[in-house]
Amino acid sequence: MKTLGVIANTGKPDSADVLTRLSRKAAEMDIQLLACDETADLLDDVQVVDPEKFPHQIDVLMALGGDGTMLSAVRALRGTDTPVVGVNLGSLGFMTSVTQENLEYAIDVLVEGSYTVSTRTRARATIIRDFNELKNTGPLTIS
Numbered sequence: 809m810k811t812l813g814v815i816a817n818t819g820k821p822d823s824a825d826v827l828t829r830l831s832r833k834a835a836e837m838d839i840q841l842l843a844c845d846e847t848a849d850l851l852d853d854v855q856v857v858d859p860e861k862f863p864h865q866i867d868v869l870m871a872l873g874g875d876g877t878m879l880s881a882v883r884a885l886r887g888t889d890t891p892v893v894g895v896n897l898g899s900l901g902f903m904t905s906v907t908q909e910n911l912e913y914a915i916d917v918l919v920e921g922s923y924t925v926s927t928r929t930r931a932r933a934t935i936i937r938d939f940n941e942l943k944n945t946g947p948l949t950i951s
Contacts, residue, residue, distance in 0.1 A: 809839065809867045809868055809918045809919055809921070810838075810839060810840060810867060811839070811840045811842060811865060811866050811867045811868075812834060812839050812840070812841055812842070812866065812867065812868055812869075812870055812915075812918070813841075813842050813843070813844075813862060813863075813865075813866030813868070813869040813870065813884075813890070814827070814830065814841055814842070814843050814847050814851065814854070814869075814870050814872070815843070815844075815845060815847055815869065815870075815871050815872070815873075815877065815880060815881045815884055816847040816850070816871070816872035816873060816877065816897075817872065817873030817874065817876070817877045817897065818846050818847060818849070818850055820872075820873055820874075820897040820898065822897050822908060823850065823872060823873070823897060824850050826872055826895070826897060826908050826911060827847070827850045827851050827872070828850075828852070829911055829912065830851070830870070830872075830911060830915075831851050831852040831853060831854070833911070833912050833915050834853075834915070835852075835853060837915060837916075837919050839915070839919070840855065841853065841854045841855065842854065842855050842856075842857045842862065842865055842866055843855075843856060843857070844856065844857050844858065844859040844862040844884065845859070845884075847872075859884065860886075862884060863884065863885045863886050863888040863890055864888065866890060867890070868890065868891050868892070868893060868918055869881055869884070869885060869890055869891070869892045869893070870892075870893050870894075870895060871892055871893070871894045871895065871904070872894075872895045872897055872908075873894075873895075873896075873897050873898070873904075874896060874897065874898045874900070874901045874903075874904065875901055875902055875903045875904070877894070877897075878892065878894045878901075878903040878904060879903075881894075891925055893905060893906060893914060893918065894906065895907070895908055895911055895914065896908065
């Protein structure tokens with residue numbers, strides 16, 4: 809692994825510190841960091857990439873945040889099969905597999921290639937009411 813894409817929930821209290829650690833470890837391991845959003849504002853030595861090209865220029869995507877960040881990261885991949893590793897920056901994350909304390913270890917494992925990939929499926933749903941598809945209507949209230 810030579811190129812690591814990064815998407816972070818920059819609103820999390822620990823995000824700046826964790827991104828600093830990530831940047832330091834990436835430099836130590838000669839890994840290029842790429843970002844396509846506001847994550848780049850908190851990373852040193854990051855290459856900012858157009859969101860359309862982002863999924864095709866990375867080997868692995870690291871999502872730092874929680875389950876919402878993981879879902880955003882998967883959407884950013886635009887259907888490619890790039891592996892995603894989630895680093896939990898909160899107290900509970902069902903989709904994230906790495907704690908922030910194990911960030912550096914996770915990068916070591918990625919570089920060594922001594923990890924396993926767990927394939928997940930993604931569901932897509934469309935809500936239809938009275939034969940009309942609902943789009944951007946805000947929260948759905950079921951009564």
